[in-house]
Amino acid sequence: MFDLIAFDLDGTLIELNIPFEEIRKRLGIRDRFILEAILKMEENERSKALKVLEYYETKCAENAKLIHFAKELIDALNQAGVTKGVITRNCRRSVEVVSKKFDLKFDFVITREDAKPKPSPEPVILALKMFNISRDRALIVGDFVFDLIAGKKAGIKTALIITDKNREIAESYLRYADYVFKSLKELAEFLGVI
Numbered sequence: 001m002f003d004l005i006a007f008d009l010d011g012t013l014i015e016l017n018i019p020f021e022e023i024r025k026r027l028g029i030r031d032r033f034i035l036e037a038i039l040k041m042e043e044n045e046r047s048k049a050l051k052v053l054e055y056y057e058t059k060c061a062e063n064a065k066l067i068h069f070a071k072e073l074i075d076a077l078n079q080a081g082v083t084k085g086v087i088t089r090n091c092r093r094s095v096e097v098v099s100k101k102f103d104l105k106f107d108f109v110i111t112r113e114d115a116k117p118k119p120s121p122e123p124v125i126l127a128l129k130m131f132n133i134s135r136d137r138a139l140i141v142g143d144f145v146f147d148l149i150a151g152k153k154a155g156i157k158t159a160l161i162i163t164d165k166n167r168e169i170a171e172s173y174l175r176y177a178d179y180v181f182k183s184l185k186e187l188a189e190f191l192g193v194i
């Protein structure tokens with residue numbers, strides 16, 4: 001069992017369904033990663049673009065769907081006394097919206113407003129520092145390679161969740177994953193909390 005578990009948000013605990021293509025068009029971005037493209041912009045342009053991104057993220061959070069067994073897993077970890085939280089590239093507001101909507105109780109929420117976004121290990125290191133937890137007692141759970149790289153760079157264990165959306169590409173993530181689970185329920189079983 002781990003003392004601290006950091007979850008990715010979108011695609012791992014909830015489904016935000018952010019219309020990336022629409023945002024790219026609106027902001028005139030061609031890059032694959034919208035956040036990186038925005039962070040490269042000049043100050044004035046950047047703050048405007050971040051507002052647009054925040055608008056979409058928050059709106060999508062209001063309509064978000066819970067991923068199967070996410071609520072049960074977070075509740076079970078609460079019961080087991082495991083420190084758990086979210087590390088996301090999204091804005092803080094979107095996490096607040098979904099936490100309230102689905103009554104998810106997290107011990108920490110680290111967003112792009114708090115630290116350099118994944119794949120940087122910064123948010124993971126911040127979480128360890130907040131609770132004074134050693135690297136070998138922590139796990140990051142995610143559906144995307146950035147989650148796993150952030151965890152690896154920070155020196156913690158990594159778990160990949162295979163979903164309908166990442167199934168085809170997931171094989172290329174495997175070298176960064178210490179564990180692979182087909183569902184959050186399977187993760188909960190592995191953790192021994194259900």
Ligand SMILES: [Mg+2]
Nearest residue numbers: 008010011144
């Ligand atoms: Mg994700």
